């Protein structure tokens with residue numbers, strides 16, 4: 001484990017409309033960052049981040065998908081062929097053998113931050 | 119074991135039904151061969167007249183050569199069987215073919231009877247039985263102004279309808295004192311006559327045609343026995359049918375005294391290897407001139423051949439029809455022939471409704487009935503009569519159900535029917551069979567139809583089939599689950615009403631009111647669409663943006679590599695050279711793949727997310743608007759050039775299409791909606807395959823509704839004829855909004871119509887008679903949507919805050935390096951290289 005991994009500012013949380021995603025550039029990688037604003041969860045904002053690359057359609061599109069919720073677990077549905085990926089684990093719900101990378105993310109002082117990848 | 123050879127003579131409705139039943143039951147054990155004297159395989163003769171109102175021969179076909187090939191059925195078209203050799207067990211055909219059989223099935227149907235009137239064998243004098251007859255009638259109509267149908271029975275009135283459709287002045291000449299003498303009583307016949315006269319068809323009863331001679335004002339003159347005459351250009355005989363039994367007669371099979379091939383309960387003739395079914399067969403000295411009994415005979419014959427026990431036990435001759443748009447039905451003992459029976463009748467001459475019931479002597483059991491002008495009671499009454507269900511109320515309640523509220527006729531509804539009740543008479547399906555199928559997993563109408571066949575004939579039983587299904591479902595404890603998804607327990611229709619009545623403006627508000635959790639890929643876009651259909655706020659408004667599905671989300675259709683397509687609206691396909699040039703210039707500048715779509719407009723592919731606002735700015739500046747190619751909303755209104763340019767055009771179809779496209783553009787609906795307007799019956803705009811299709815006529819417009827191209831094409835239904843501009847628009851307004859309000863999510867109008875209880879007739883009730891009393895409200899809703907229309911791209915461009923989303927990265931100006939194009943036919947194409955690169959990543 002490196003201890004040098006830094007949190008990097010991406011944008012302000014207000015720059016991401018509630019319950020949508022954006023694509024962040026993180027050290028040459030494309031990261032899909034989602035602003036989840038759950039009605040049930042005290043209307044507080046949280047962010048979750050996964051790879052922007054859809055392994056089925058082979059295109060960088062996941063940030064433009066639709067956020068879905070089941071039992072308080074959030075997933076992202078690919079805008080192309082609609083497979084869903086869990087935002088906490090990266091696991092594809094339609095195909096156990098596929099999962100996508102996940103990234104550490106947080107909101108800090110109104111800023112969305114991603115953890116550097118070492 | 120060698121296959122048994124089954125030869126079927128006649129490939130009409132019943133012959134075909136026999137073949138498909140046998141093939142279903144045990145296709146491997148039999149070799150099936152059929153002779154078909156007509157030039158095509160079996161078609162739906164019952165629907166024959168619809169050939170003149172939009173159904174093609176292919177629409178009417180009950181099978182295709184491919185299907186027969188797959189089933190292993192051999193057939194000979196255009197060949198008549200001319201002789202049977204019962205000892206050699208062979209048949210001989212008109213083309214000299216000799217085929218041996220193990221079992222022979224005679225399904226030769228009947229022929230139209232033409233009385234021996236002198237002058238009957240001249241050109242332009244026809245019968246009404248086959249598609250070829252209809253082609254000949256249509257040919258005659260082209261050179262005729264007046265047409266006469268001889269015979270005022272069921273078929274005669276159908277023929278009259280057809281002739282009227284062809285634009286001829288139409289007369290019906292009937293020998294008896296009333297129309298439909300077999301089915302109706304004097305009162306019913308009289309009312310029918312009046313109603314038909316109102317449609318401009320002249321009815322002449324008690325006329326005996328003596329001869330047909332050359333005419334003075336028309337081609338022919340018909341002289342009647344009473345000294346009167348009638349001039350006409352063309353004549354259709356419809357004076358009854360006679361069984362086609364000559365083949366059987368020549369082979370010495372037993373016939374009835376007045377014709378018909380005698381059969382027993384197994385449908386065997388006097389030869390144990392020869393069956394006869396359908397209209398040519400005589401059972402218990404009766405001929406059955408309807409298709410349902412024929413199907414029942416086919417079932418019995420198949421059963422006997424395959425070792426089963428199903429017998430033919432006669433059939434009910436009750437009928438329900440629509441003649442010239444007038445509903446007519448007759449049930450059981452309509453003439454009150456039963457001893458001590460009592461009749462009750464109800465006449466409403468204002469609206470033209472006649473109802474008569476025949477009760478047994480106790481006044482508790484319905485024996486028969488006649489309905490003219492409104493046959494909505496048919497299904498219920500037929501069941502009461504067939505199952506001898508005792509009424510719990512006095513008989514007059516049947517005639518005046520309103521007085522009785524929901525009790526509809528004083529019976530306890532569907533539960534009162536015994537399990538043996540035949541619900542679908544066309545396909546002979548009982549309540550027990552339906553219940554069994556539901557219990558076995560056929561829990562929706564489509565599945566139930568596929569598994570039992572119920573409702574696939576005339577369709578008249580659908581309301582009852584649905585009732586039986588729902589009753590059984592609730593008995594099985596299956597609550598009919600129409601929840602939209604895991605987050606809402608309501609159906610889309612219910613949610614629509616909640617949103618409308620409670621004036622709900624956002625997804626969260628709706629979740630608070632009646633949902634749970636945070637929503638998913640099903641409910642979010644569905645609710646987004648409903649909010650838009652009602653309040654019409656910009657789809658990228660802050661509260662709404664998270665609900666939008668892929669394409670709405672960035673106001674473009676996402677392509678396989680994450681780029682977008684751009685489709686400006688080109689109303690009705692009409693475009694100025696300047697706009698055309700601009701589109702070309704922009705495409706060239708941004709290097710976009712350019713294609714003319716199937717919807718009469720131009721699609722530019724390969725635009726990257728950050729380019730979208732720039733490209734759209736160029737279009738919006740020049741007055742082009744978004745084409746909503748991404749939206750579940752109005753797509754295109756296809757047009758033809760109409761009477762402005764085309765020599766055949768009878769109305770200005772282009773202007774109408776432009777008007778319509780501009781009226782309904784942007785309105786969000788459960789699924790996409792397509793329309794088209796053709797300038798004449800040649801139909802160059804293919805309107806009959808659209809959700810709303812409009813075809814110009816000499817007098818106005820014909821409106822077709824609920825057609826579909828795509829995966830499961832559906833021919834649109836004719837909703838109204840010869841209507842003027844204002845009426846046309848009003849009807850579309852109401853139907854469109856009614857669809858928006860009541861359809862399921864992602865349900866095209868075609869599927870919606872098929873699921874609509876009561877179907878087209880019900881829709882007409884809603885639109886024409888305001889049955890639900892909601893038309894004013896629906897019209898207000900359209901007005902609101904039209905008033906609040908905005909070009910979504912224009913609004914987006916005017917709002918810098920919204921534009922921030924249109925970049926690939928939120929924190930960089932870089933673009934997606936995975937988007938790589940190669941060149942194909944001088945244009946860009948999503949490169950294979952992109953894929954390779956992507957896989958390496």
Ligand code: SRM
Pocket residue numbers: 675676677683684685713714715716717718719720721747753754790792807808825826827828829830866
């Ligand atoms: C571009 C076009 C093909 C072309 O190159 O010509 C096209 C392209 C697409 N069609 Fe289409 N359809 C196009 C005309 C049609 C037509 C012909 C017509 O409209 O006259 C039909 C059959 C008519 C009909 O819909 O009844 C048609 C029946 C479909 C269907 C099947 C719908 C159905 O009810 O069965 C789909 C799938 C769906 O909607 O679920 C579909 C879906 C699509 C989608 C949206 C598929 C997708 O999700 O990516 C395609 C994307 C369009 C884009 O990116 O811009 N497209 N599609 C045509 C655009 C017309 C336009 O100007 O807007």
Ligand SMILES: Cc1cc2nc3c(=O)[nH]c(=O)nc-3n(C[C@H](O)[C@H](O)[C@H](O)COP(=O)(O)OP(=O)(O)OC[C@H]3O[C@@H](n4cnc5c(N)ncnc54)[C@H](O)[C@@H]3O)c2cc1C
Pocket residue numbers: 127128129130131132133134153154155156163164165166167197198199200225226227228246247248273276362365395396397398406407408409410412439
């Ligand atoms: C306009 C019209 C409307 C109707 N409406 C209704 C309705 O609403 N409800 C209803 O129940 N019924 C209706 N009918 C009646 C229904 O169509 C018939 O009951 C049904 O078609 C009978 O089927 P079938 O197979 O016995 O005879 P058909 O369908 O007549 O088939 C017999 C076939 O055998 C062929 N054939 C005859 N002899 C030979 C031979 N020797 N060799 C080879 N082929 C031969 C004939 O050419 C024909 O194609 C209507 C009929 C018409 C004409």
Ligand code: SF4
Pocket residue numbers: 758759760761764765766767768771796797798799800801802803
């Ligand atoms: S539909 Fe009729 S008016 Fe329109 S282009 Fe075709 S032939 Fe001409």
Ligand code: FES
Pocket residue numbers: 541542543544545572573574575576577578579580
């Ligand atoms: S009664 Fe005709 S389809 Fe069922």
